[in-house]
Amino acid sequence: MGADPVSVRKLAQQVKHLLPPPGGWRDWGRDITYLLAGSLLSAVAVNIFYVPVRLTMGGISGIVSIIFQLTGQGEFLPFGVLFGLLNIPLLLLGWRVIHLRFVWRSLVGTLAYSAMIDLTAPAMTEFFNTYLNRPLSNGAPDPLIFCLVGGVVYGVGLGLVFRGGYTTGGTDILAMVIQKKAAFLSIGQFLLVLDALIVMASAIAYRNQPEPGFLLALYSFIAMYITSKSIDVLLEGFEYCRTCYIISEKSDQIAARIIKELERGVTGLRGQGMYTGIDKKVLLCVLSRRQVPAVKKIVMDVDPAAFVFVQEAREVLGEGFGKHTLLG
Numbered sequence: 001m002g003a004d005p006v007s008v009r010k011l012a013q014q015v016k017h018l019l020p021p022p023g024g025w026r027d028w029g030r031d032i033t034y035l036l037a038g039s040l041l042s043a044v045a046v047n048i049f050y051v052p053v054r055l056t057m058g059g060i061s062g063i064v065s066i067i068f069q070l071t072g073q074g075e076f077l078p079f080g081v082l083f084g085l086l087n088i089p090l091l092l093l094g095w096r097v098i099h100l101r102f103v104w105r106s107l108v109g110t111l112a113y114s115a116m117i118d119l120t121a122p123a124m125t126e127f128f129n130t131y132l133n134r135p136l137s138n139g140a141p142d143p144l145i146f147c148l149v150g151g152v153v154y155g156v157g158l159g160l161v162f163r164g165g166y167t168t169g170g171t172d173i174l175a176m177v178i179q180k181k182a183a184f185l186s187i188g189q190f191l192l193v194l195d196a197l198i199v200m201a202s203a204i205a206y207r208n209q210p211e212p213g214f215l216l217a218l219y220s221f222i223a224m225y226i227t228s229k230s231i232d233v234l235l236e237g238f239e240y241c242r243t244c245y246i247i248s249e250k251s252d253q254i255a256a257r258i259i260k261e262l263e264r265g266v267t268g269l270r271g272q273g274m275y276t277g278i279d280k281k282v283l284l285c286v287l288s289r290r291q292v293p294a295v296k297k298i299v300m301d302v303d304p305a306a307f308v309f310v311q312e313a314r315e316v317l318g319e320g321f322g323k324h325t326l327l328g
Helices: 005-016 025-053 059-070 079-097 100-132 143-163 171-181 187-205 213-236 251-262 289-302
Strands: 241-247 267-272 279-287 307-313
Touching: 025 059, 025 079, 025 100, 025 143, 059 079, 059 171, 059 187, 079 100, 079 171, 100 143, 100 171, 143 213, 171 187, 187 213, 241 251, 241 289, 251 279, 251 289, 279 289, 289 307
Parallel strands: none
Antiparallel strands: 241 279, 241 307, 267 279
8 A cells, every 4th residue: 555645745845844955054064063062062971970970960861861870881771872762752753743854853963962972981981980980088979079060061062952953852852742732831841840850760769879869869950950051151142131121201311321321222112101191211222231330320310210120131132232143
């Protein structure tokens, strides 16, 4: 019985979208470089900082880490192979529910991540045993140092993978599928709960180990937090800008001074005081962190009764700030 022609055409169209567009090979090469560099750094974190001291990551990597530890650290299957096998059903589910193009990026990321961990494991294990496996006080390496440094290295590695437009598969796919079926649960909420359950499961799994399993779980939570912050820094940069809103009867004078003295653009928004019913002009200005005190001084000089509030802007694109670039 032959294949459905409609299904074949649909699959062919999806496969066509996987290829780089004409003239896009340079971007494709850049993305692959990010992927390989990120996978290498992730492998360094896993093989040197996580596995030797039984720290647990979130997601599928965390589940694999627990299985890997309980089965003799590779006597059953290598870490990368286990990771790839556990991802197969999730990739198939994502292909069916989401789209082949998304799953393709996850598949490539999963293969690169898995292969890099297994290929570098012997050399990195030797490095750990030679240079790092030294007792600091109680006969074992200090897990706190490993969770701090490992969290940063792992976060930078994953951030590079994401910057290249790839993912390492795993629970991200499951979260997107569940969110598609249950819109009331956000992807972030699902991943947070799942990661917490995985780390708590490690406390039970390692209860008979020399180091207390609960203590290792606490260290793992610290490493996960540092990882998430490292990813944010890599994707968004160190210098967060500030968004300043100013409500004043002398908004024109304030705007003129900001434009002249700080050389920053100011936008006037229409507003209305809901208590008084009076129309007001709300000034909106995006600043660097260092310029906030200068703006506050200008406002206080012109109108001490003005209402001002400043909030963090995690990413700003446009003239005077970042370039308009698309990642992935």
